[in-house]
Amino acid sequence: MGRRLRGFAGYASFDASEAEKGAEHLLKPSNRTEANLLEQLDMNRLPRHVAIIMDGNGRWAERRHLPRIAGHRAGVKTAREVIESSARLGIEALTLYAFSMENWRRPHTEVDFLMRLLREYLRKELPVIHKNNIRLIVIGRGGQLPPTVRRDLDEAMKLTSGNTGMKLVVALNYGGRAEIVDAVNAILEERRKAAEPEGPIAEQEISDHLHTAGLPDPDLLVRTSGELRVSNFLLWQIAYAEIYVTETLWPDFHRASLLEALIEYQRRERRYGGLSPGRKTSKSHSQAVS
Numbered sequence: 041m042g043r044r045l046r047g048f049a050g051y052a053s054f055d056a057s058e059a060e061k062g063a064e065h066l067l068k069p070s071n072r073t074e075a076n077l078l079e080q081l082d083m084n085r086l087p088r089h090v091a092i093i094m095d096g097n098g099r100w101a102e103r104r105h106l107p108r109i110a111g112h113r114a115g116v117k118t119a120r121e122v123i124e125s126s127a128r129l130g131i132e133a134l135t136l137y138a139f140s141m142e143n144w145r146r147p148h149t150e151v152d153f154l155m156r157l158l159r160e161y162l163r164k165e166l167p168v169i170h171k172n173n174i175r176l177i178v179i180g181r182g183g184q185l186p187p188t189v190r191r192d193l194d195e196a197m198k199l200t201s202g203n204t205g206m207k208l209v210v211a212l213n214y215g216g217r218a219e220i221v222d223a224v225n226a227i228l229e230e231r232r233k234a235a236e237p238e239g240p241i242a243e244q245e246i247s248d249h250l251h252t253a254g255l256p257d258p259d260l261l262v263r264t265s266g267e268l269r270v271s272n273f274l275l276w277q278i279a280y281a282e283i284y285v286t287e288t289l290w291p292d293f294h295r296a297s298l299l300e301a302l303i304e305y306q307r308r309e310r311r312y313g314g315l316s317p318g319r320k321t322s323k324s325h326s327q328a329v330s
């Protein structure tokens with residue numbers, strides 16, 4: 041029988057001292073829908089690592105006849121809710137795709153706004169993140185970010201580096217292909233310096249040189265707003281991830297949406313290219329490939 045959350049009433053603020061009592065005490069539903077969804081969730085089979093492509097801020101704003109930046113502001117609120125809910129559930133790592141290498145192609149004013157929003161988010165939320173034992177990790181080519189943003193991020197990572205709770209990974213100026221290229225170049229450089237004999241590069245060696253080294257690969261990749269693309273996100277790491285796409289636009293992806301994604305993940309059968317237990321005698325290749 042799986043561990044399930046039960047018997048909650050009301051919504052309590054996130055308090056680090058609660059964390060020590062165990063996850064059962066942490067996530068309190070704020071309405072009946074959330075309570076019903078929590079009942080369905082098996083706390084023993086949560087994904088270790090959830091990665092999210094937060095998409096649809098612009099469309100959310102357009103539908104309300106608001107400027108795109110209003111969508112990004114609403115997106116930050118959702119990010120806060122999803123971060124808090126994931127930490128309360130006891131998820132080990134949450135990766136959010138906040139700014140891709142391709143996002144520089146957006147109008148200068150929008151890029152500027154996103155960078156300011158990120159700094160504002162850090163200024164407001166870092167104390168809460170730190171208090172709740174969350175460790176902030178930033179992945180991507182940080183060298184190309186504005187110096188003020190880099191400085192704030194470096195300080196935030198340093199402050200939270202000893203935290204042992206959820207790892208909050210924020211992908212900024214991130215591109216999956218660039219990350220793999222950087223990893224391979226780093227391996228070649230290390231070998232050159234060590235004057236090591238040439239040899240084939242192993243998969244583990246590449247994993248160990250990615251920005252996500254040390255993190256489990258994502259078990260679940262969520263994409264909001266309905267696009268069926270991975271958009272150069274964690275290309276190496278999502279090799280076996282379950283992909284969950286929802287039509288919900290990111291600002292509307294509230295806690296219930298996260299719980300729905302987790303429940304759907306638990307319905308899936310992960311085979312990693314093998315056979316399901318009931319089909320172990322099958323010889324069919326097509327059945328064996330996930």
Ligand code: FPP
Binds near residue numbers: 154
């Ligand atoms: C996609 O919407 C979202 C982004 C470009 C990333 C910005 C994300 C946030 C502001 C959330 C905050 C995150 C953190 C970690 C504080 P879009 O503009 O691509 O939407 P569209 O496809 O509808 O135009």
